[in-house]
Amino acid sequence: MTMISSATPPALVPTPLTIAQGLVADIATAQAQQANLEEQIATGSTINQPSDNPAGTYEVMTLGASVARAQQYVSNANNGLGWLQEGVSTVNQAISVLQGVAQAVESISGSALSGQQAAITGIADQINSAEQQLAGLANAQYDGQYIFSGTSSQAPFDSAGSYIGGSAVPTRTVAPGTQVQIAITGDQVFGSSSSTTPPITGSNLQSSAASGLLGTNGLLAQISGALNAGNLSGAQSLLSPVQSFLGKMENAAAQLGAAYQNMQAFSEQATATQQALQDQLGAVQNVNLPQVSTQLAEAQQAYQQALWATAQTAQTSLANFLLP
Numbered sequence: 208m209t210m211i212s213s214a215t216p217p218a219l220v221p222t223p224l225t226i227a228q229g230l231v232a233d234i235a236t237a238q239a240q241q242a243n244l245e246e247q248i249a250t251g252s253t254i255n256q257p258s259d260n261p262a263g264t265y266e267v268m269t270l271g272a273s274v275a276r277a278q279q280y281v282s283n284a285n286n287g288l289g290w291l292q293e294g295v296s297t298v299n300q301a302i303s304v305l306q307g308v309a310q311a312v313e314s315i316s317g318s319a320l321s322g323q324q325a326a327i328t329g330i331a332d333q334i335n336s337a338e339q340q341l342a343g344l345a346n347a348q349y350d351g352q353y354i355f356s357g358t359s360s361q362a363p364f365d366s367a368g369s370y371i372g373g374s375a376v377p378t379r380t381v382a383p384g385t386q387v388q389i390a391i392t393g394d395q396v397f398g399s400s401s402s403t404t405p406p407i408t409g410s411n412l413q414s415s416a417a418s419g420l421l422g423t424n425g426l427l428a429q430i431s432g433a434l435n436a437g438n439l440s441g442a443q444s445l446l447s448p449v450q451s452f453l454g455k456m457e458n459a460a461a462q463l464g465a466a467y468q469n470m471q472a473f474s475e476q477a478t479a480t481q482q483a484l485q486d487q488l489g490a491v492q493n494v495n496l497p498q499v500s501t502q503l504a505e506a507q508q509a510y511q512q513a514l515w516a517t518a519q520t521a522q523t524s525l526a527n528f529l530l531p
Contacts, residue, residue, distance in 0.1 A: 270488040277481035280381050284474035286350070287379035290389040291467040293349040298396055298460040301344045305420070305453050308337045312430060312446045315439055331434040338427040341420055342368075345397045355393030363393035368400030368422020381473035388466055396459045398452065400425040420452055 311330045346362050347354050356363040357373030365371050370393050378386040400419030419425045426448055433442035 270484060274481060274484045274488055277477055277484055280477035281474065281481055283379040284381045284387075284470055284477055287381065287387060287389040287470045288467065288474060290349050290354060290377070290379075291463055291470055293347065294354050294390055294463045295460060295467060297344050297347045297354065298456055298463060301341055301396065302453065302456045302460065304337050304340050304344070305449065305456065308334055308427065308430075309446060309449050309453065311337075312443060312449060315434070315443050327434055327439070331431045334427050334431045334434070338421060338425065338431070341397065341427070342422075345393055345421060354390050355396060357390070357392045364397070364399075364421055366422060368397075368419045368425040368428075370394035370397075370399035370419070379470075381470065381477060385473070387470050387473060389470070391459055391462060394419075396456055397421055398426075398455070426452070 311333050315327065315330060342364065345355055345364050352360070353363055353372065355372065358375045358377050359371075359373035361371065363370055363372035372393055374392065376388050376390050376392060378388050380386050398419035398421075400422045401424060420427055422428065426445060430442045430445050430449075433439070433445070
């Protein structure tokens with residue numbers, strides 16, 4: 208009867224070749240680790256190719272896209288703030304000019320009573336100058352675009368003072384699915400004159416005031432024309448529509464101011480979101496320099512030890528070969 212031995216087989220004794228191969232593998236591993244850590248220190252990033260950290264690479268790509276969107280929202284909000292600031296400033300200047308017109312019209316009666324025709328002519332000249340100033344403000348631009356022309360690229364008013372800009376107002380996207388208006392159309396501030404309204408001359412007083420401030424047929428031209436024709440009562444009767452336009456301008460300034468405050472809040476929110484996402488991205492990608500420097504020193508030491516061990520094995524193998 209044949210007996211089957213249950214004795215444990217003898218352990219394999221590593222050969223010099225096996226030992227040498229293992230030591231060479233250790234050198235390659237230590238060298239690769241050292242090179243990887245040196246690259247991280249040089250680039251400041253723990254992920255320099257997808258194979259470094261596949262899961263981290265996906266997270267970096269996702270966070271990077273989110274950071275880019277947040278940066279765009281910040282840029283949009285800042286651009287919108289510039290538009291709105293220009294709009295508020297321009298409307299406030301227009302209010303100041305029109306207040307001067309109202310004061311000039313109010314002074315007509317005093318000048319007439321004193322028989323100062325030169326003063327009446329001066330008032331007419333003042334109002335003509337005010338119309339030119341307002342026309343310049345109505346065609347104000349920001350970043351190469353007319354701020355009161357809506358989404359249209361052409362000047363908002365023609366020479367007759369008629370509004371010919373767009374009806375839609377420009378907006379800026381400042382958050383996902385959120386847009387904020389950055390301007391108002393010029394007809395909301397300066398009205399729109401009709402090209403068919405004849406100017407006031409002599410006793411020819413229109414039954415209704417011009418529907419716009421600007422141009423050859425606008426309200427200011429009506430006042431100036433009445434003064435030059437000696438129709439002082441006609442000019443004075445147009446004080447009420449001037450004051451109505453002042454009210455429209457003040458409402459426009461308030462609307463733009465509220466939009467500015469709203470845009471500022473979105474700008475701060477987008478900036479905070481961008482910073483938070485940037486911090487998350489940095490936590491995944493950025494190198495912890497003290498930690499990686501320590502790891503590099505350890506890797507360099509392991510590499511030197513692997514070289515030394517390989518050298519010792521090589522010497523022993525050669526001695527064994529030479530000995531009888």
